[in-house]
Amino acid sequence: MRIISGSLKNRRILTPRDSSITRPTSDSLRETIFNLVSHAKFDDYKQPDLQGCNFLDIFCGTGAVGLEAISRGASFCCFVDINREPLDLTKQNIEKFNISKQTKIIRANAKDLRPTDKAYDIVFLDPPYMKNLISPTISNLINKGWLAQNAMIIVEMAKGEYVNIKTGIKQLFIKDYGKSRVGVFKVL
Numbered sequence: 001m002r003i004i005s006g007s008l009k010n011r012r013i014l015t016p017r018d019s020s021i022t023r024p025t026s027d028s029l030r031e032t033i034f035n036l037v038s039h040a041k042f043d044d045y046k047q048p049d050l051q052g053c054n055f056l057d058i059f060c061g062t063g064a065v066g067l068e069a070i071s072r073g074a075s076f077c078c079f080v081d082i083n084r085e086p087l088d089l090t091k092q093n094i095e096k097f098n099i100s101k102q103t104k105i106i107r108a109n110a111k112d113l114r115p116t117d118k119a120y121d122i123v124f125l126d127p128p129y130m131k132n133l134i135s136p137t138i139s140n141l142i143n144k145g146w147l148a149q150n151a152m153i154i155v156e157m158a159k160g161e162y163v164n165i166k167t168g169i170k171q172l173f174i175k176d177y178g179k180s181r182v183g184v185f186k187v188l
Contacts, residue, residue: 001064004031006071008097013064014089022061022086025126025156029177030068033154036184037122038072042172045186047152048121050074056120056146058110058137059127063090069122070099078104078120080113111136119148129158135165142168142187151187156180 001013004027015024025033037050051073057066058080066077079090087107094103106113110125111133123141127133134155141147155163159176163169163183173184 001027001062003068003071005034006068006073008067008071011071011097013062013067014092014096015062016085016089022083023126023128024062024064029156029180029182030065032177033065033124033156033182034068034072036154036173036182037152040173040184042184042186045172046150047186048148048150050122053121054078054118054148056080056123056141058123058125058141059133060090061086061126063093065124065126066090066103067093067097067099069124070097070102074102074122076102076104078106078118080106080108080110082107082109111140113140113144113146115144116146118146119151120146121148121151123147123151123153124156125153126156130161134161134163138163138165138169138185147187149187153185153187155183155185157183 003011052075055069055074055077060079060081159181169185
């Protein structure tokens with residue numbers, strides 16, 4: 001895997017040898033996600049600008065999406081995962097790219113994150129597929145102050161999976177890409 005665009009373009013991302021530990025977002029799907037963030041138009045929604053934003057990568061695995069966000073101009077990225085091995089790889093990638101001042105790593109259950117005083121403009125969630133983690137995690141982020149007003153939430157999920165939250169967010173986009181589905185939501 002590699003960084004696709006920006007200041008770290010073409011730099012290799014360290015990934016686990018055992019593919020059962022994490023399911024990294026492919027280069028092509030990451031490109032699709034960042035095209036949605038930077039170029040898509042969603043009716044009445046004035047989405048956050050990636051340049052200078054605070055980016056949150058939940059269920060980060062190796063951190064590929066958050067690293068891509070930093071490369072493309074995000075000023076800060078917080079990486080969250082419950083598993084030590086992927087977070088160790090994220091840390092190694094951060095050190096390799098010399099961006100530790102722009103990052104924070106949290107080892108925690110994303111459904112139970114503590115309140116924060118830093119709000120994030122763009123959030124990417126890539127939980128294990130079909131484990132009912134998306135809706136509880138987004139609800140927790142809303143309730144604990146992790147999301148900036150007008151924040152954008154991008155969710156990578158399994159084809160056929162849905163986000164089931166009645167209040168606090170609005171779906172802007174959903175589309176299947178192979179075995180994956182990408183949904184884009186705005187915080188109300």
